[in-house]
Amino acid sequence: MILKRTWGAFWRKVDMSAATVFILAAFAGVGLASVVTSALDNHPTVIFEEAKVITPEVPQGGVLDLQYTIVLNRICPASVERFVTDSEGAVHVPSTYTVDRRSLIEGYPPEGRETYQRSVTIPLAAATGKAHYDARFSYFCNLWHKLTKPIVVNAPPAYFTITPAPAPLDPLVPEQSP
Numbered sequence: 019m020i021l022k023r024t025w026g027a028f029w030r031k032v033d034m035s036a037a038t039v040f041i042l043a044a045f046a047g048v049g050l051a052s053v054v055t056s057a058l059d060n061h062p063t064v065i066f067e068e069a070k071v072i073t074p075e076v077p078q079g080g081v082l083d084l085q086y087t088i089v090l091n092r093i094c095p096a097s098v099e100r101f102v103t104d105s106e107g108a109v110h111v112p113s114t115y116t117v118d119r120r121s122l123i124e125g126y127p128p129e130g131r132e133t134y135q136r137s138v139t140i141p142l143a144a145a146t147g148k149a150h151y152d153a154r155f156s157y158f159c160n161l162w163h164k165l166t167k168p169i170v171v172n173a174p175p176a177y178f179t180i181t182p183a184p185a186p187l188d189p190l191v192p193e194q195s196p
Contacts, residue, residue: 062157063090063092063093063096063157064089064090065088066171066172066173069084069086072085074178074179078140078142078144078181079140081139082140082178083135084135084138086134088132089130090130094169095157099156100153101151102140102141102144104146104147104149105146105147105148106147110144111141113139142183150176151175152172152176153173155170155171156168156169157169157170
């Protein structure tokens with residue numbers, strides 16, 4: 019009974035403008051809390067444990083096979099930048115098409131440890147000799163990451179050797195008739 023009278027007395031004293039201010043303040047508080055928690059969310063979504071080169075020697079234009087072991091903490095949309103640095107220090111961007119992705123764990127768990135293979139085509143223009151492959155992942159787990167700063171995770175570099183292509187790289191020129 020006392021609670022009922024108190025609640026009624028409260029609403030008799032509150033006018034429409036005070037109620038509007040109270041509701042807007044509540045929405046602002048929830049919005050601010052959402053922004054703060056999004057800004058503080060910066061732990062990596064993936065932790066790379068190992069990058070192993072399966073094909074240590076790859077011809078120009080050939081396929082580099084890698085095996086990654088990772089710990090997947092959560093799943094978020096991502097973009098990836100991939101680079102091959104050849105023996106002359108030139109940086110090449112492989113095509114965005116990856117030859118294959120084969121999970122070595124059946125059922126593909128949503129979180130936890132995973133080992134998978136990645137195959138990357140080495141550009142024909144890459145110089146022969148020692149080289150390395152790097153990948154940088156940018157994860158967008160919430161609106162804060164999309165608008166300001168994504169979570170960036172670098173895969174360990176994979177070192178390998180680029181060998182000459184099996185066929186000559188000279189352009190084909192039609193023969194001149196005598």
